[in-house]
Amino acid sequence: MRTDDRLRRWRLPAVMAAAVLALGACTAEESPGASAGASAGANAGAEAGEIVMVSSQLVPTAEQETMNNEILANFEGTVDFIGLEAGPFNDQIRAEAEAGEGEIGIIGGLDGEFDAFGPDLLMDVSDLAEELADLGINEDYLELGKLGTDTQYYIPWMQATYIMVARNEALEYLPDGADINALTYEQLTEWGANIEAETGERRLGFPAGEDGLWHRFFQGYGYPSFTGGVNTTFTSPEAVEFWNWLSDTWQYVNPQSTTYGFMQEQLQSGEVWVAWDHVVRLIDALESDPEGFTAFPAPSGPGGRAFMPVIAGLGIPNTSANPDGAKELIRYLLSPETQATTLNSVSFFPVISAELEGDLSAGLQAEADAVQTMQAADDALPALLPTGLGEEGGAYNQVFRDAFQRIVMDGEEPAEVLESLLPNLQAVFDTSEAPCWAPDPESDGPCQAQ
Amino acid sequence: MSARLGWAPYALLLPSIAFLAIFFAAPMVQAFALAFEGADGGFSFTHVDRMLGDASFRSALFTTIALVVLVIPVQFALAMSMALVINARLKGQGLWLYVYALPLGISELAAGIVWVSIFTQTGWLNSILMGLGITERQIIWQSGESPWLLIACIVIAEAWRATSIIMIILVAGLQSIPREFLEAADIYGATTWQKVRRVVLPMLRPSLQVALILRTILAFQVFATVIALAGTGIDVLAAEAQRWATDIDNDNVAAAYAGLILLLSLFSTILFLVLLPTREEHQA
Numbered sequence: 017m018r019t020d021d022r023l024r025r026w027r028l029p030a031v032m033a034a035a036v037l038a039l040g041a042c043t044a045e046e047s048p049g050a051s052a053g054a055s056a057g058a059n060a061g062a063e064a065g066e067i068v069m070v071s072s073q074l075v076p077t078a079e080q081e082t083m084n085n086e087i088l089a090n091f092e093g094t095v096d097f098i099g100l101e102a103g104p105f106n107d108q109i110r111a112e113a114e115a116g117e118g119e120i121g122i123i124g125g126l127d128g129e130f131d132a133f134g135p136d137l138l139m140d141v142s143d144l145a146e147e148l149a150d151l152g153i154n155e156d157y158l159e160l161g162k163l164g165t166d167t168q169y170y171i172p173w174m175q176a177t178y179i180m181v182a183r184n185e186a187l188e189y190l191p192d193g194a195d196i197n198a199l200t201y202e203q204l205t206e207w208g209a210n211i212e213a214e215t216g217e218r219r220l221g222f223p224a225g226e227d228g229l230w231h232r233f234f235q236g237y238g239y240p241s242f243t244g245g246v247n248t249t250f251t252s253p254e255a256v257e258f259w260n261w262l263s264d265t266w267q268y269v270n271p272q273s274t275t276y277g278f279m280q281e282q283l284q285s286g287e288v289w290v291a292w293d294h295v296v297r298l299i300d301a302l303e304s305d306p307e308g309f310t311a312f313p314a315p316s317g318p319g320g321r322a323f324m325p326v327i328a329g330l331g332i333p334n335t336s337a338n339p340d341g342a343k344e345l346i347r348y349l350l351s352p353e354t355q356a357t358t359l360n361s362v363s364f365f366p367v368i369s370a371e372l373e374g375d376l377s378a379g380l381q382a383e384a385d386a387v388q389t390m391q392a393a394d395d396a397l398p399a400l401l402p403t404g405l406g407e408e409g410g411a412y413n414q415v416f417r418d419a420f421q422r423i424v425m426d427g428e429e430p431a432e433v434l435e436s437l438l439p440n441l442q443a444v445f446d447t448s449e450a451p452c453w454a455p456d457p458e459s460d461g462p463c464q465a466q
Numbered sequence: 467m468s469a470r471l472g473w474a475p476y477a478l479l480l481p482s483i484a485f486l487a488i489f490f491a492a493p494m495v496q497a498f499a500l501a502f503e504g505a506d507g508g509f510s511f512t513h514v515d516r517m518l519g520d521a522s523f524r525s526a527l528f529t530t531i532a533l534v535v536l537v538i539p540v541q542f543a544l545a546m547s548m549a550l551v552i553n554a555r556l557k558g559q560g561l562w563l564y565v566y567a568l569p570l571g572i573s574e575l576a577a578g579i580v581w582v583s584i585f586t587q588t589g590w591l592n593s594i595l596m597g598l599g600i601t602e603r604q605i606i607w608q609s610g611e612s613p614w615l616l617i618a619c620i621v622i623a624e625a626w627r628a629t630s631i632i633m634i635i636l637v638a639g640l641q642s643i644p645r646e647f648l649e650a651a652d653i654y655g656a657t658t659w660q661k662v663r664r665v666v667l668p669m670l671r672p673s674l675q676v677a678l679i680l681r682t683i684l685a686f687q688v689f690a691t692v693i694a695l696a697g698t699g700i701d702v703l704a705a706e707a708q709r710w711a712t713d714i715d716n717d718n719v720a721a722a723y724a725g726l727i728l729l730l731s732l733f734s735t736i737l738f739l740v741l742l743p744t745r746e747e748h749q750a
Contacts, residue, residue, distance in 0.1 A: 103712040103715075217604075228697075270587070272606050272610070274696070274698045275582070275696065275697035275699065276697070277697075285588040407715045410714040410715045411716070414714050422521060
């Protein structure tokens with residue numbers, strides 16, 4: 017009898033707990049394939065079916081949510097979008113290729129990553145490229161999608177680049193005669209110095225933290241702007257000048273930069289007034305307060321105004337579980353409507369030249385203007401993402417990170433450090449057999465770093 | 467006696483041993499194999515050499531050891547006082563236990579991020595200091611240019627995050643001390659400090675030993691707190707292992723780092739076993 021009483025007391029809580037768990041299980045099942053609402057109605061999606069999309073882009077949780085809820089919302093099939101960090105991304109795709117079968121239907125990745133996978137892993141999509149010719153996909157990017165062969169292995173999907181953003185209160189400290197849309201690196205240093213002199217604070221900021229894309233600054237902006245090249249001018253006197261410039265400028269850079277990954281946070285909190293970063297990692301600041309921030313192109317150096325276009329593409333692995341669905345998804349993602357949605361929601365820029373409908377938000381317009389100004393500048397110098405490095409990509413980036421750590425943070429002599437790191441750099445090319453890429457001159461065989 | 471039990475005890479142990487062998491021993495052997503495998507499948511020191519020659523190796527080793535040496539005493543002093551508070555069974559003791567155990571519920575990275583919001587330039591600490599008028603300017607606690615300040619931040623964050631583990635072990639140990647000993651000490655007129663020094667601490671030795679070994683092993687693996695608070699500002703062994711494995715895509719050198727962490731943990735365990743031998747002292 018007493019046991020009954022005690023059990024009775026627990027009945028209601030137990031029922032409530034079960035209800036909560038059931039609810040949780042339902043919502044948990046729904047969220048990955050998110051477009052449950054849309055696809056439930058559209059049974060015409062039988063053609064596209066279910067596809068697993070593995071992507072190294074749009075990995076942060078917020079971006080994955082946007083992908084599921086906005087970009088993929090009108091797709092007729094069901095997409096299980098999985099954003100993965102570099103390690104698991106590589107592992108999973110390679111494992112399925114080795115096994116000869118797998119669940120992955122389509123891959124979204126960077127140009128360099130497709131290059132690493134190589135033609136053997138990917139399906140020929142030349143017919144799809146021809147079909148989509150009307151959209152006016154950027155010719156250079158299509159060429160990159162052939163991975164050095166005559167066959168199309170990935171279709172360009174979206175692009176991004178790196179720009180600078182400043183809080184408007186920093187603008188009054190610009191050096192005399194400086195045009196913010198045509199700064200030089202020297203003027204950037206002077207700007208930082210002026211801010212420090214007047215306010216006592218170091219307000220320049222760079223993403224030098226673990227998650228930061230700091231290595232891209234050296235590969236696509238610093239080196240080419242000062243030396244006109246990257247690998248072939250690694251130890252050149254102009255490179256030493258670049259490192260000296262960075263060491264000088266670092267005294268005006270917020271020392272907490274070694275923890276920064278996404279500069280928009282620091283711009284918004286006011287810890288940093290002038291920042292360089294990827295367009296996607298600056299958009300929040302510009303959107304939150306379009307009147308309070310100014311987006312502008314990266315500065316120019318003796319070698320030109322270098323910038324790095326980042327190209328993402330869509331490829332179908334040979335072991336794809338749903339090749340037809342994958343092609344449907346590619347058609348969908350390349351359509352003008354979806355390219356516009358992509359731009360508006362995750363601020364990755366389109367690769368098609370067909371007219372996009374609708375207006376851009378103020379923040380995006382600011383970024384688009386800065387990108388335009390940069391690309392149209394007289395001294396503009398595109399510096400491509402490292403290509404053909406395969407598994408050596410990480411080791412390549414590490415060379416530049418080590419150079420920064422030793423020269424700027426530890427105070428070693430630039431010339432010595434660069435000489436000592438040159439063998440590491442060459443080892444990357446010897447192992448991967450990658451030829452040089454723009455702006456370095458083309459090479460026969462593996463790139464020779466100097 | 468044992469003849470009657472026969473093989474039954476060993477059979478009962480078999481599942482646990484199998485589990486440990488498959489999920490712990492086998493991967494450990496594989497990891498060591500990775501660290502020493504040569505290009506032709508033979509034995510090679512190349513990866514260990516590469517690890518030792520890496521620019522950040524020395525600072526990673528030194529920083530990891532420095533963190534361990536700094537964090538452990540702080541945590542033990544804290545945990546001891548917390549455990550004594552719990553054991554004193556004061557009024558509202560349940561609340562104290564709850565508050566002390568809260569940090570156990572969150573992951574290492576989450577704790578790191580909480581402390582970033584405190585230490586960052588526009589974070590809580592600076593807001594409080596400036597609000598109280600102690601400083602006029604925001605202090606940059608997480609500066610990559612002041613590694614010792616960074617280490618201090620990490621010690622504080624780790625002390626907050628992981629002391630409860632030690633406290634719980636010590637509380638269990640305290641509760642196993644027979645009350646007769648403490649009552650006898652009272653009868654002989656011992657002060658609280660004498661009681662702690664002469665009765666509690668010696669009887670707490672087994673728990674202290676266990677807690678020290680556990681916490682030191684975990685301290686050598688410190689990773690997420692460092693990444694969150696210091697980014698690339700300081701290096702530690704576990705972060706280097708992760709960097710070699712994911713960024714540089716070289717599993718062999720990463721395995722070498724992991725092996726080094728294992729060796730350090732082993733060495734410190736043996737050290738504690740030697741310095742804190744436990745004897746059966748429970749005679750009335």
